[in-house]
Amino acid sequence: MITIPLRILLVEDSATDVALIKRNIKKIVEDPQFELVEDLSGCENKMMNFIPDLVISDYNLPNCDGFEVLELTQKIDPEMPFIFITGTIEDEDLAANTILAGATGFILKKHMPQLDEKLKPLFKKIVYNMVANDELRERIRKNKIAVNQIYNYLDELNADKEEQMENLDKIRQDIKNSKSGEDDANKA
Template sequence: MIKVPLRILLVEDNEADILITRRSIQKLVEAPLIVVVEDLSSCREKLVNFIPDLVISDYNLPTCTGLDVLELVKEKDPALPLIFLTGTVHDEELAANTILAGASGYILKKHMNKLEEKLKPLLKKVVFNMVAKDEVRERLRKNKIAINQIYDYLDSLKADNKEQRENIGKLKDTIREFNEEKDGDDSKA
């Protein structure tokens, strides 16, 4: 069972599929927080105010398609994973196109009886990526603390002459530039 609490936005209009999906997620995740919407405007609002860790969306919705949902999700947060559930079974090209468009996974509704089994590896991947990002953020935080301590130390040095003061200033500038480059590299991770 996944111990990390997940915030999941479920974009689905079919009550039976909502129940099956909820039940499957609850078997896999210890403390899921699942919010259900069935249209694009509600999805947009939840992406802003609920801030999910994962979006699971039906592909065929009454007022839009799954690609509309995917486009909205990528507009709000390009790194946010989205998994499609769909009853469209005859179009393997559709499945490939959704993955190429940025979906994290694709599960056919004909496999709803095995949804738990199909969701498990996808949810584990989401959690793994969340933990990896947390580790990067923690490393960044520790680096910034170290840099701030170096600044404090440099500020505490009593520079006796102009040349020493200039060298301390150059050292601070070099550290600042390195820190800005490092932040840029880590934000790509």
């Protein structure tokens, strides 16, 4: 059993599959921490704020496909392990393309009864790499969270600034309107 806690981002829209995946992972990981999303925006948010150790994704999702999730993940963290667990990849070329595109592995949902056995070698490789770089990984995770918090704060400041500029423009316009009203009253 893997005793290192793993932070796992699940990109999946089927509640049944989520339950099966979690149950199988708990057979091989002592303390898994899960976050669940169903779309790209949720994935991006969790990649920035949850900072997972690996991403597990379905291929067919309501608003996107697995390649889009993989591309987003690689854009945010090119070293992030990424595993497809899907019923879609029946085509050998498509399966090969997922690996060539950077996925760590893929498992067909028809193998769900043996999912823990299919995941075990992939997880062992991920954990081996994590342990080798554990201190660095934790510092990077904390730095990413801090940077993301700074970006969020700056976005809020920009939004506040835009609102203040709009309010100032309204005040200027009101002053201008009241002055022109006074001028018209003085002329009369």
